[in-house]
Amino acid sequence: MNQNLSSYWIFYTVANAGNISKAAKELYISQPAISKSIQKLEENLGCKLFSRSSRGVVLTDEGQLLYGHVKEAFETLTLGEDKLKRSIDLGVGHLQIGVSSTLCKFVLLPYLKEFIRQNPHISISINCQSTNETLDLLDENKIDIGLIGKPDNLKNINFYYLDNIEDIFVANPDYLSNLKKRGITRDSILGNSTLMLLDKHNMTRQYIDDYLQDNHISVAESIDISNMDLLIDFAKIGVGVACVIKSFVTKELQEGSLVEIPLGIPIHKREIGFAYKENLKPSKSLQTFIDFYRTYRPEETL
Structure with missing residues (x-):
C-alpha cells in the first residue's frame, strides 16, 4: 500500500458524507486539510476521485472502484475490532501445555477439568513428551507451560511445587x-x-x-x-x-x-509442579492458568 491509512479514511469519510464540509465536522479537521489530503491522494494515484456538484462531491468512476475496496477494508477492520473486543470480554485465548503422558492422566487432567469449566473460551493444546523434552520445548518457546518432575537444574525456569511423588x-x-x-x-x-x-x-x-x-x-x-x-x-x-x-x-x-x-x-520422593520461563512475560491465558493453579486443589491429591 503506497498511501497511509489516514488518507484512505479521509477519502472514505468524504465519499460517505458526499460533502467536504460535513466530512470535516465528522473528522474534526479543517476543510482545507481534507481538500489537501484528497488532492495528494489523487496525485499519487494518478486519477480524479471526486467531481464537484451543486450538492457537494460525487465519486468518479475511478473513485467508485477505489471506494468499493476501501469500504471492504474498513468494514473488515471494524469486524476485527469487534471480534477482538468480544474475545477480551469472554477471555478467549490459547494455552499450550507440555506434560508426560503419566502426569497428564494422573495429575494434569483434574486441573484441566476445572480450569476449562471456569475458562471455556481458552483453548488448550497438549504436547505429551518426557520432562526432558518438555524442558527443551519451554526453552525454545514452543509451549507456554509444562507439568514436570523437578530437574536438578532449573536454569531460567519458574517452578511451582504441587506435590511429591514416590x-x-x-x-x-x-x-x-x-x-x-x-x-x-x-x-x-x-x-x-x-x-x-x-x-x-x-x-x-x-x-x-x-x-x-x-x-x-x-x-x-x-x-x-x-x-x-x-x-x-x-x-x-x-x-x-x-x-x-x-x-x-x-x-x-x-x-x-x-x-x-x-x-x-x-x-x-521427587517433586512435581508447573514450570514456565521466568524471563518472558506471561500471556493473558498463561497468567489466568497460573492464577488458577496457585489456588485450586483437586479433590484427589497425590
Whole structure:
C-alpha cells in the first residue's frame, strides 16, 4: 500500500458524507486539510476521485472502484475490532501445555477439568513428551507451560511445587509367589526378576537407574515400556516387576491385585509442579492458568 491509512479514511469519510464540509465536522479537521489530503491522494494515484456538484462531491468512476475496496477494508477492520473486543470480554485465548503422558492422566487432567469449566473460551493444546523434552520445548518457546518432575537444574525456569511423588516396585501376587518357590528371597527380588521400567529418555527412568546403580542392584532382565499405564497393566497380569508411582496404584494396592515390594533403602520422593520461563512475560491465558493453579486443589491429591 503506497498511501497511509489516514488518507484512505479521509477519502472514505468524504465519499460517505458526499460533502467536504460535513466530512470535516465528522473528522474534526479543517476543510482545507481534507481538500489537501484528497488532492495528494489523487496525485499519487494518478486519477480524479471526486467531481464537484451543486450538492457537494460525487465519486468518479475511478473513485467508485477505489471506494468499493476501501469500504471492504474498513468494514473488515471494524469486524476485527469487534471480534477482538468480544474475545477480551469472554477471555478467549490459547494455552499450550507440555506434560508426560503419566502426569497428564494422573495429575494434569483434574486441573484441566476445572480450569476449562471456569475458562471455556481458552483453548488448550497438549504436547505429551518426557520432562526432558518438555524442558527443551519451554526453552525454545514452543509451549507456554509444562507439568514436570523437578530437574536438578532449573536454569531460567519458574517452578511451582504441587506435590511429591514416590516411586515403588510392584508385582502381581502370583508372580511373587512363583519367585518365592524358586528360592528367591524378598531382598533379592529386583535382581532376579523381569524388571519393567519406563523408556531410557524418561526422567523417571534416569532417576531409577541412578537408584539401582547407587544401591549396587544388578538387573538380570528388563523391559522398556512407553508409559505408566502399560507398566501397571503388565504388572497386574504377571509379566514382571514394575516401577510405578505409588499414588497411581492406590486402588490396585488396596484391592491386592498388586503388591508393593519392600526396599531396604527406599527411593527418595521427587517433586512435581508447573514450570514456565521466568524471563518472558506471561500471556493473558498463561497468567489466568497460573492464577488458577496457585489456588485450586483437586479433590484427589497425590
